[in-house]
Amino acid sequence: MQTDKVNIAIVDDHTLFRQGLAHLLTESNEINVLFDADNGADMIKKLPAYPLPDVILMDITMPVMNGYETTKWLKANHPGVNVLALSMFEEDTPIIGMLKSGAGGYMLKQSKAADLVNAIKGIASQSFYINELVSGKLLRNIQNNQPLKNAPIGLNPNELKFLELCCSDLTYKQIADMMNLSPHTIDNYREALFQKFEVKSRTGLVISALKNELIKI
Structure with a gap:
């Protein structure tokens, strides 16, 4: 023991x-x-x-x-x-x-x-x-230092922009304002990406995006 x-x-x-x-x-x-x-x-x-x-x-x-x-x-x-x-x-x-x-x-x-x-x-x-x-x-x-397997592909430009802004200290409301979208639409993006990346938090989402080199910060 x-x-x-x-x-x-x-x-x-x-x-x-x-x-x-x-x-x-x-x-x-x-x-x-x-x-x-x-x-x-x-x-x-x-x-x-x-x-x-x-x-x-x-x-x-x-x-x-x-x-x-x-x-x-x-x-x-x-x-x-x-x-x-x-x-x-x-x-x-x-x-x-x-x-x-x-x-x-x-x-x-x-x-x-x-x-x-x-x-x-x-x-x-x-x-x-x-x-x-x-x-x-x-x-x-x-x-x-390895990429995730089975990374989701085919993200649209708005989803990629959302991921990029998630790396900042902006709130979801501020992200919605910057993207000229409603908070409800941003919520939908978030939930959809949570499912695609199989994560449950903003932290997990950003790390997934970084490891798949979908965004750079």
Whole structure:
């Protein structure tokens, strides 16, 4: 039976959150917190003094060096280190940005400690963590840099434009205004594309489109 603890580091600019999270995770007896850092630059400075973590819990918005930059640096310099993004809100844009930067999944900061422990163990063993917004199939394709199979073809120009605008931080209402279409029509586009790509969220839709090179951002 596997009894080894998962070695992790926590990178977040809120000291109390870092320390509280480290305490909670250590109490699980399944996680070993090697160190914590208040931004990416601080993490890079501390990294050589410790064994490489199996997983780094990465905040997204930080001063000096944010989660996107830090994750890209890690994947370039230590590709074997897995990154689990920590997010305050379930928003599409930062999640897409972190996944594109190389993170293998994300968790909300308000998640239960037991759920976070399971996510850490999952990403340590499989290099990705599945949740309700990002399916395992999509994350495996991101990790392996492979296109999706059976990609839907024959999208019309409006559907392609809709996909492009989905990569922005525009709301669906703003997308409708930009395309001079009704919100109802945009809703129809969204639902139709969800079915074509077999996804259930805007995040999944955008990742599918990116991996099939239907859009570029």
